[in-house]
Amino acid sequence: RIQQSYSVAGSVSALPAAVVSLPSAALPGQSAELTALFECPVCFDYVLPPILQCQAGHLVCNQCRQKLSCCPTCRGPLTPSIRNLAMEKVASTLPFPCKYASAGCLLSLHHSEKPEHEEVCEFRPYTCPCPGASCKWQGSLEAVMPHLMHAHKSITTLQGEDIVFLATDINLPGAVDWVMMQSCFGHHFMLVLEKQEKYEGHQQFFAVVLLIGTRKQAENFAYRLELNGNRRRLTWEATPRSIHDGVAAAIMNSDCLVFDTSIAHLFADNGNLGINVTISMC
Ligand SMILES: [Zn+2]
Numbered sequence: 001r002i003q004q005s006y007s008v009a010g011s012v013s014a015l016p017a018a019v020v021s022l023p024s025a026a027l028p029g030q031s032a033e034l035t036a037l038f039e040c041p042v043c044f045d046y047v048l049p050p051i052l053q054c055q056a057g058h059l060v061c062n063q064c065r066q067k068l069s070c071c072p073t074c075r076g077p078l079t080p081s082i083r084n085l086a087m088e089k090v091a092s093t094l095p096f097p098c099k100y101a102s103a104g105c106l107l108s109l110h111h112s113e114k115p116e117h118e119e120v121c122e123f124r125p126y127t128c129p130c131p132g133a134s135c136k137w138q139g140s141l142e143a144v145m146p147h148l149m150h151a152h153k154s155i156t157t158l159q160g161e162d163i164v165f166l167a168t169d170i171n172l173p174g175a176v177d178w179v180m181m182q183s184c185f186g187h188h189f190m191l192v193l194e195k196q197e198k199y200e201g202h203q204q205f206f207a208v209v210l211l212i213g214t215r216k217q218a219e220n221f222a223y224r225l226e227l228n229g230n231r232r233r234l235t236w237e238a239t240p241r242s243i244h245d246g247v248a249a250a251i252m253n254s255d256c257l258v259f260d261t262s263i264a265h266l267f268a269d270n271g272n273l274g275i276n277v278t279i280s281m282c
Pocket residue numbers: 040041042043044045060061062063064065
């Protein structure tokens with residue numbers, strides 16, 4: 001499965017800069033054979049630097065190594081650790097296919113750039129977009145909505161491009177999430193209001209809209225969040241985030257509607273806060 005995904009080697013010059021060019025002496029076929037030498041015999045992922053071997057010279061990846069008491073190939077001892085610098089040098093000259101090659105990613109990268117790319121790879125499985133990270137579900141984009149309807153039945157959905165997201169009991173202590181879905185333009189959007197202490201002793205509210213879709217699809221939309229009332233108005237407008245990017249990064253960067261508890265009280269009515277949400281196409 002891994003060799004076949006490496007068929008791009010013959011045309012490296014036409015690929016993005018992230019692709020490592022081959023050592024001039026190596027032919028594409030040879031390079032694929034070399035890459036195969038780095039396959040972990042346990043998980044079939046690549047054994048990448050730092051590369052450690054058993055006393056007989058067999059390789060196993062560092063993740064698997066931590067779970068093993070002996071070499072999976074020869075049953076010999078894995079300790080003391082023996083580093084294989086020659087294999088590390090070879091690894092540094094080879095492009096390795098992205099972890100999600102079997103899902104369709106065509107990129108091959110230097111091993112040092114692989115983890116960063118795989119974090120943002122479009123072919124990475126989607127995780128459950130619900131905030132709080134208690135749900136460990138993963139799957140394809142098409143499976144996200146069915147998952148939400150089955151596993152998170154309490155989330156309500158409103159139809160239309162212009163709705164009111166009503167967060168009740170905003171005075172509840174501690175970290176709290178309010179979530180609802182909005183359907184319009186043939187897409188599903190997830191509205192999230194989160195109350196948390198990003199800075200100790202300073203409670204804040206963060207509101208953001210996510211598209212159940214890719215980053216590219218998200219670029220076709222804009223959303224507006226508005227707190228309104230008591231002769232005041234607070235507005236935030238932005239591009240929805242893809243659920244591939246998630247809520248946590250938006251909150252971390254304050255790339256969302258942010259307000260503190262005093263502002264929440266200015267707009268709240270009996271402990272309930274209504275946020276006007278408008279989604280438009282652009
Ligand atoms: Zn492994």
